[in-house]
Amino acid sequence: MNNKVNDNDNAPWYILDSTVIIHILPSEETSKDNEKFLIPFNLKEEMRSTKANLTLSLLESEDRIRFVVPSSEALSKAKQYAEESGNFPNLSTYDIDVIALYFDYPESVIISDDKAVQNVCVTHGIPFKAPLFKIKSKRKYYWKCIGCGGVFQTKMKECQDCGSALKRKYSHSRVEK
Numbered sequence: 617m618n619n620k621v622n623d624n625d626n627a628p629w630y631i632l633d634s635t636v637i638i639h640i641l642p643s644e645e646t647s648k649d650n651e652k653f654l655i656p657f658n659l660k661e662e663m664r665s666t667k668a669n670l671t672l673s674l675l676e677s678e679d680r681i682r683f684v685v686p687s688s689e690a691l692s693k694a695k696q697y698a699e700e701s702g703n704f705p706n707l708s709t710y711d712i713d714v715i716a717l718y719f720d721y722p723e724s725v726i727i728s729d730d731k732a733v734q735n736v737c738v739t740h741g742i743p744f745k746a747p748l749f750k751i752k753s754k755r756k757y758y759w760k761c762i763g764c765g766g767v768f769q770t771k772m773k774e775c776q777d778c779g780s781a782l783k784r785k786y787s788h789s790r791v792e793k
């Protein structure tokens with residue numbers, strides 16, 4: 617399946633997550649600008665029953681929206697980034713798809729109100745916009761041993777020192793505007 621979009625102009629593609637589609641898209645004057653949207657293919661059926669469906673159909677008829685399956689390379693990279701930033705447990709498969717689409721379309725911008733998606737973006741320098749909610753601080757996750765209290769920057773099965781279970785924790789740092 618060929619995922620690549622042939623766009624002849626320089627208008628950016630925006631990758632939309634499900635909350636943005638449900639809460640933002642129906643109320644936006646989407647015909648006003650010529651913004652173009654990428655949506656994970658898996659979300660297409662999910663959106664059928666929502667009030668966003670009409671807007672999606674309209675945008676589809678204007679060729680301004682594409683439902684795209686992320687490549688397997690992009691999916692692995694998205695999962696890797698999510699693991700590295702510590703956000704993987706908080707991300708749905710749709711969220712992973714949203715991040716993956718960025719790797720298939722590096723000129724695009726993610727639009728998401730999801731804290732975990734935003735944290736992955738902030739941690740890895742992926743451009744994003746937040747229509748309603750933007751995180752003010754970045755979470756840096758680490759893993760702390762419940763036995764000896766040892767701290768690990770990356771996720772592991774168990775403590776490397778005593779073999780006890782690890783608990784995910786985080787510290788904050790401010791996000792520059």
Ligand SMILES: [Zn+2]
Nearest residue numbers: 761764775778
């Ligand atoms: Zn330990």
